[in-house]
Structure formats: C-alpha cells, structure tokens
Amino acid sequence: MSIEKKIIIAISSIAILGFGLYKNIDSPFVYRLISKWNCKDSLLPVCNPANAQTVDKVSGNNGVVVSTQKEASKIGLQVLKDGGNAIDAAVAVGYALAVSDPCCGNLGGGGFMLIRFANGESTFIDFRETAPLAATQDMYQDKQGNVIKGLSTEGYLAVGVPGTVKGLDYAMTEYGTMKRDRLIKPAIKLAKNGFVLQQGDVDILEAGKDKLLEPNVAEIFLTEDNKVDRPGDILVQTDLAKTLESIAKRGTEVFYRGEIAEKVVTASEANNGILSLEDFANYQIRETQPISCNYRGYLVISAPPPGGGTTVCQMLNILSGYNLKQLGWQTTKSLHYIFSAMLLAFSDRNQYLGDPDFVEFPLDKLLSKDYAATLRTKISDYEAIPPESVYSNVQTEGSNTTHYSVVDKQGNAVAVTYTINSYFGAGVIAPGTGFLLNNEMNDFTTKLGKPNQFGLRQGEANLIEPGKRPLSSMSPTIVTQDGQVYLVTGSPGGSTIPNTVLQVIVNAIDYDMDLEAAVNTPRLHYQGFPNVVVSEPNAVDAKTIRGLRLRGYTIFPFDTLGAAESILVEPETGLKTGVNDVRKPAGKAVAY
Numbered sequence: 001m002s003i004e005k006k007i008i009i010a011i012s013s014i015a016i017l018g019f020g021l022y023k024n025i026d027s028p029f030v031y032r033l034i035s036k037w038n039c040k041d042s043l044l045p046v047c048n049p050a051n052a053q054t055v056d057k058v059s060g061n062n063g064v065v066v067s068t069q070k071e072a073s074k075i076g077l078q079v080l081k082d083g084g085n086a087i088d089a090a091v092a093v094g095y096a097l098a099v100s101d102p103c104c105g106n107l108g109g110g111g112f113m114l115i116r117f118a119n120g121e122s123t124f125i126d127f128r129e130t131a132p133l134a135a136t137q138d139m140y141q142d143k144q145g146n147v148i149k150g151l152s153t154e155g156y157l158a159v160g161v162p163g164t165v166k167g168l169d170y171a172m173t174e175y176g177t178m179k180r181d182r183l184i185k186p187a188i189k190l191a192k193n194g195f196v197l198q199q200g201d202v203d204i205l206e207a208g209k210d211k212l213l214e215p216n217v218a219e220i221f222l223t224e225d226n227k228v229d230r231p232g233d234i235l236v237q238t239d240l241a242k243t244l245e246s247i248a249k250r251g252t253e254v255f256y257r258g259e260i261a262e263k264v265v266t267a268s269e270a271n272n273g274i275l276s277l278e279d280f281a282n283y284q285i286r287e288t289q290p291i292s293c294n295y296r297g298y299l300v301i302s303a304p305p306p307g308g309g310t311t312v313c314q315m316l317n318i319l320s321g322y323n324l325k326q327l328g329w330q331t332t333k334s335l336h337y338i339f340s341a342m343l344l345a346f347s348d349r350n351q352y353l354g355d356p357d358f359v360e361f362p363l364d365k366l367l368s369k370d371y372a373a374t375l376r377t378k379i380s381d382y383e384a385i386p387p388e389s390v391y392s393n394v395q396t397e398g399s400n401t402t403h404y405s406v407v408d409k410q411g412n413a414v415a416v417t418y419t420i421n422s423y424f425g426a427g428v429i430a431p432g433t434g435f436l437l438n439n440e441m442n443d444f445t446t447k448l449g450k451p452n453q454f455g456l457r458q459g460e461a462n463l464i465e466p467g468k469r470p471l472s473s474m475s476p477t478i479v480t481q482d483g484q485v486y487l488v489t490g491s492p493g494g495s496t497i498p499n500t501v502l503q504v505i506v507n508a509i510d511y512d513m514d515l516e517a518a519v520n521t522p523r524l525h526y527q528g529f530p531n532v533v534v535s536e537p538n539a540v541d542a543k544t545i546r547g548l549r550l551r552g553y554t555i556f557p558f559d560t561l562g563a564a565e566s567i568l569v570e571p572e573t574g575l576k577t578g579v580n581d582v583r584k585p586a587g588k589a590v591a592y
Helices: 001-023 028-035 071-081 086-102 164-175 180-193 199-207 217-223 238-250 252-256 261-269 277-282 309-319 332-350 369-376 493-510 516-519 542-551
Strands: 057-062 064-067 109-117 122-127 286-288 291-295 299-304 399-405 413-419 477-482 484-489 532-536 555-557 566-569 574-580 588-591
Touching: 028 252, 057 064, 057 122, 057 588, 064 071, 064 261, 064 566, 064 574, 071 086, 071 180, 071 399, 086 109, 086 164, 086 180, 086 238, 086 413, 109 164, 109 299, 109 477, 122 164, 164 180, 180 238, 199 484, 238 252, 238 261, 252 261, 252 277, 261 277, 277 574, 291 309, 299 309, 309 332, 309 369, 309 493, 332 493, 332 542, 369 399, 399 484, 399 532, 399 566, 413 477, 413 484, 477 493, 484 493, 493 516, 516 574, 542 555
Parallel strands: 532 555
Antiparallel strands: 057 574, 064 399, 064 588, 109 122, 109 413, 122 286, 291 299, 299 477, 399 413, 477 484, 484 566, 566 574
C-alpha cells in the first residue's frame, strides 16, 4: 500500500472517530476502526500471525550483530569471527550501512556511539553534525519572519557538517583492534560489486523516491525512467566505492581536509549552500560520559545531551513510582501514566536541553529521583495533563535514522544510532563523492514556537548558532543488571526514539517479555504537540481507546514506529539473543 493511501485511510479513520466522539457515540465499530485500522498491511506479528513464524531471532554464545540491513550485519559478524571486538564490528557495520542502507546509513551525516566495555566502564562518542560557521538563527526565514518551506530540509543549505567518518575513525583508533583498511574493505566491495536488492531495500527506495530525483542522485538509485529497481536487481555505487577507498588509504584527512571536503564545498557553493573548507577542517567529535539512571534494580546507560537519553531516564524515573505490571500491559491506567511521563519528559527536553557546549541546563536535577517525584504530583489518576500547561516556548527531528547493536564474546557492547535526518537526507550528492548529505539543520529551532517537519516545538536552547550541534532524540541505550550487560537497544524514528526505547525496556523489565515480544509488539507515541497519541495497528483495543478518550486523549492511527534492533544477554547462561525488528524487513540478526 502506498504512503499516500495510508495517509488517506488514517485521516478518514480520524474523521470517523471524531464524528463519533462529537455525537458522543461509543460505538464498538468506531473504536475497532482505530485499533485495527490497517492491520492487514502491517508486518507486526499481532496483525499477521504468520510473521511470528518468521521473526528474525538468533542466539549465540560468542557474538551478535543486529542492524537494519542484512549485508551490513553479516559484515559485522565476520569481523567478530575474525577476532575483532564489538567496536571493530560496529565500525565495519557503520561503513557497510553507508552503502547498503543509503536512506539512513551514511558518510554524509552523524550520530552517537555508546560503548560499555567488558570491564564495566562506559563511554559515549558524539559525532553529531554541526551548524556551518556561516549559519544564522534566521537563515530559514523570509523578510517577514516566516519560515520558508523546504529550505531547511532540501538542498545544500539544509546540510550540517558531517561527523560520521571522524566518529567511526575515532572509535576504531581508540578502542578497536583492527586496521582501518580491514574494516572498510567489505564496504568497498559492497559498493564496487553491488549487492542484491531485497524487497525491504526496494520498499525503502520507493518510500524516498522523491528525494532521489536530482540527476546525479537518480543515476545511482533509479532507472533511466526514474523508477526504483526491483527485488533481485543489483545496486552498484562506483563513486562511493572510490570515496571509501580514499578513506581506507588516507583516513579522516581526505574527508575533512582533502579532496572529499573540496568536492562537497564546491557543490555547496554552486547551489546556494554555506559549507566551507574551514567547517570541515574544524570539525571535532566529542567523547563524554553517558548518562545513567536506575530502574527497578537495572542500570540504564544512554545518550547524554544533545542526545535523547535524558528523556528516556526522566520517563523511567517517573514511571518507577507506579506498579506497571499490576496495572497491566497497554491498559487505560498503565498507558495514562506512561503518556503522562512522556509528556512531562518531552516538555523538559524542549525547554532545557541543547548542545552542552552552548547551553547550560540542570542535568543533575532533571535526572534526579526527587525531581521525578515532583513531576508525578502533576499527574492526575483520571485526567490527561493539558500539554499547554507544561510546555513553554516550544519544533520533530528526522525520523529516518538507523540503529544497530553489537555484543562480542568478551562482553563488550556497542549501541550506535546515526542519521542523515529525513529519508535520503537533503536529497543531494556532491559530484564524484557518491554519498548523500544530511538535512540536519532542520533539527534546530528554525523559529521559536514554529514546529519543524515532524511536529516538535523546540525552545531557545536549540536555536541555530555556528558550530553548534542540534538537539537530537537519538538514544542508543545499554541496560545492565548486577554489573553485566542485559539489553542493548535503540531505534530510528525522530522524536519517537525515546518512547520506543522506553517501551522496549518496560516490556522486558516490567512485563517479563522475551526479547522478540519486547521488540515486536505494537507501540504508541505521545509528545504533547501535536496533541494526539500515535498508535500502531492493534496497539490498543476498543475498550482501552474508549478509556483513554474519557481521560482526554485522542488516538491517531499510524503504520510503524521505529525499529529497535536489540540484543539481550541471559543473566544466568550468558546466551546472547539478537532480534531484528519486523518493522525493518531488510534488516538481519546474526550470531555465532
């Protein structure tokens, strides 16, 4: 089913529900329509029981890799088998996804890597994109102060300075055991020789086809008549192979101070962009300590600002005051407290958080149990919190990110989430480079109070400044129990990311689900603005929808939310289990 048709069905469903609520009709038909609105087209096992028989779940005693593209997963596993550690494998997967998952894997974007070492220590590598030095707060507004549609999402003016190459290289140099050329070589081969497109790969290209119409982009990803290739066709990326070869031989210098930077800057200058050679030469990754919180005896380690881990921990801290297991899974009562926690955490995110090099914020307070207790006093047992009562000057970032997880036999664990923002980023490739550039500038507050492409309203702390990193919801997360890795997870999905991570953790810890169920059960998302709960098919039944409506919530049906590529380590046996989220059928979990 096309995206357009799904949107029409969703709008029609909301219209019918709205009419029913306006007339105060509590018809079972009205609620069934929403709870099962598009189940026949969903990949979720709850909608298609046959999928439960083909869920991609593997186990192994040594190592596990789970990513959104099977070729990349296989490359990562081979690194582990060849004696590399989890960091080596994560770097190899990162480069491989830049070839095999072009919508989201990238050289032209940025992201976060969370590492939990076998010795119990952790670190966080921030290779998020930065605003060019020529960037200004009003660069996407007209003379009247109105945001110009598309200016921060399409073309070279939307591009932030990429960080992926420097981030992966830093992780490899500091914590890996293998040489650069060994880790990039499989990606070079994948780009030069091509790989066979599966249906999942084709679906992604089809979904983002409108971003692939620039001539030098279309010649890589589309046929001569601008159609998407079919399953079984081979995608070859010659220019990307040459770029990867240059990086393998000459390291980050060629990307940030050499011919690759020159090609990108030349293309930017010729197309109304503001990227400069100085932007590339000055780019630096940032290594910091991750944030953490305790939840029912588990230690949750996640991404510090500008990442989304603070939001994850705030929600968990609030929910620690409720017995979710006793309240039941996806019931009116449990969801009301979960939605309240989501709203309160997102309001703090938008009010306080930003790039810590530019903004001061009360991180210790936001993560404290006492503050969570204060927030719980705002939650009524029977009524939704009005969003306007907790948001202040309040814009979602791109949902087409990718996440992957790795655990090795020594017990090192890596969670990586990286992105070019929207599907296929800004839709541009500098001639001769072969990689898509991000449209990460849209993650900044382009105007106070004005929502960006995904609906979130962001505050003054996230205004555009030269060299600044935009606020992000990306939340690579590792959960430990008794000092041992228990869960490695994360997700794409823009502002839905923290809520996806939250639900995987709650499913596993509060509801005792195995990893397959924790990842593949239907999910919901709520952030307050827009004031609707987004629901996957069959996430809630008619009775629960009615109960939520009586508390003041509106349910909006949606197809899928994120893809939590996850690994769980059994505490007693050490058996490692990986699950590829069914929402990304091109993905693969592999183990040995």
